Every structure is written in C-alpha cells, then in structure tokens.
Amino acid sequence: MSPDARTWTAITVTAAGCYAVKLLGLSVPAGLLERPLVKRLAALVPIALLAALTALQTFGTDKPGFTVDARAAGLAAAWVAVLLRAPFLVVIAAAVLVTAGLRALSGV
C-alpha cells in the first residue's frame, strides 16, 4: 500500500468506528452499558491512552528508542500552563514557543 492509501484506510476505519460508537450510545437501551465496571473502564482507558500519547510524542522519534530534545522543555512549559489553569490554546502555545525558542537558541 502507498503511504497515501494507508492514510486513507486509517481515516476510513477510524471514522466508521468513531461514528458507530457515538450512534451506539444514543441508540442502545441504557442498562446495557451502564454496568459500573464498564463505566469505570470507559473513564480510565482514555486516561491511559492520553498519558501514553503525551510521553510517546515527547520522547519518541520516527526511529526506535527515545530521545530527549527541546520538546521535553516545551512539554514542561505546557505542564506549568496546565497547573496555572491556562486555556487550551495557551497550553499549546506555551509548548510550541518554548520548543521553538530553545531550538533557535541552541539547535537541540
């Protein structure tokens, strides 16, 4: 598969799956998914995925193994912004500006 076809495959599968779960929630009788264990897992799985994605995106590259570079400083800045309860876009801007600034200064 060409990279373009791979991407379209992933988009199609994700769109179908994400739409299906949205419609499922609106359509099934409430009792079916309302079991406490299922609800608890449904709340915790996104936390695991988002925490993992944060780490992978900060320390991963397109090669195996991990790297510490200017992104780590950018993420630290974003963390400070989160602790200060900054709005969503300010958190992202903090990460981007610190990362870009550090790269411009040091070339890390």
Next chain:
Amino acid sequence: MTAPPIPDRAADQPPSPSPSRSRVVRDALGVGVAVGLSGFAFGVTSAGAGLTVAQSCALSLLVFTGASQFALVSALGAGGNPLAAAAGAFFLGARNAFYGLRLSGLLRLPAAVRPLAAQWVIDETSAVALAQRDRAAARLGFTVTGASLYALWNLTTLLGALGASALGDPAAWGLDAAGPAVFLALLAPMVKGRTERAVAALAVLLALAGLPLLPAGVPVLVAALAAPLVLAGSRWTRRGTAAAGPEQREARR
C-alpha cells in the same frame, strides 16, 4: 478537544423554573467557539504529520472527536501501521458511547434525528447539555454547541492545514511539541483521584518501555492495559482492606 469546566449552576444558584434561552445559547457558544478554534492546532499538527489538506479535513468532518484525531495523525506520522493507528483512535473515541447513553435519556431525540445528532456526541456537547436543567435547554445547548463547534473546528482545520504547508519544516517552529501539549491539556481535567494518577503513571511507563521494543503505534495500545491493570489492582487491595474506614475508602476512590 478538551472539556472546559462547565459551571455547575444547579449547585451555585437556586433553581429557576425557566432558564433563559439566551443564557444557554451564550454558554454553548462560548464552549463551541473556544474549542472550535483549536481545530487550527489540529490542522497544523496533521499537516506536520504528513497528511494532505484533504485528509486533514476528512478527519475533522468524519471523525469529529479531537483526541482520536490527534492520536491518529501522530501514529501515522510516526510510521505506524494504519490499523494499529485506527485502533488507538477508536479506543479514545469509545468514551463517546457513554456520553450518548446519558444524552439519549435527556434529549429524547426522534429516531430520524439520531443518526445526524450522533456525530455531535463529544466531550463538549455532552458537558453543555448535561449541565442544563430541563429537556428544552439541554436540546438547545447540545444543538448550539454542536453546530458552532462543528463549523469552527472544520474551518480552522482547513486553515491550519493550509497554513502549515506555508510554514515549511514544522519542527523549526516547535510545532512537533503541539501534539504532546494537546494530549496533556486533554488529560489534565480527567486525572482527579489516586486511581486516575496511577493509571496515567503506569501508562507512561508501559509506553516508554515499549517505545524501543515495539513497532510504532503498538506501545500506546499496550499502555491502554494500564486501565484494567490498575482497576484490578485497586479492587484486589480494596478486598484486602475491606474493613478500612469510609475516609480511607473515599481517598482510594
């Protein structure tokens, strides 16, 4: 997309029989506009991950659930298998089923409207609708949030994707740090108790341990196991200390 804190008016103010429609519309637009604008960050990130403008826009139009979109483009950008990338995005989107469950009883949508409304069932629309006190206000809040967010999210995705290609190398602008910052900003409001913190910490460890060993896109799926593992662990320890006082049990959540 992050769920901004919705003021819990039921707790703050005495209930009034008819909440003003303009108040609902104003709250809904506030959320829709603020979060809708962050589609720009998605467009830039998506283009930086190597997706075309059409692919980025297709994601915002058809997937329309922010965390899943960011997860998918980051997995694809790292060279991950498309199905592994889609699986990670799907698991993130699965929480919308639970929003749908809560909304269906509240909104009581006619069967003909349901397939259309389903696409708008996300963090923000649910937060706004569930904060309302009656069905009419919930329907209004859901519709206004959904419409404004959908329109702006897609428009800013297009602008971000177009703008990114004009910028050149995204790393020189620090834009490769936007992805992890988005995930952190989405994660922060969800991590409230000890169990949540334990899940996040274990997931980070599993992901980083898997990074040098597993193909791209797979470490995040392995890290998802942190949720059942911590849940099983906390149930097991709770059973061991079943005699613990209510305060301790509360702290353990």
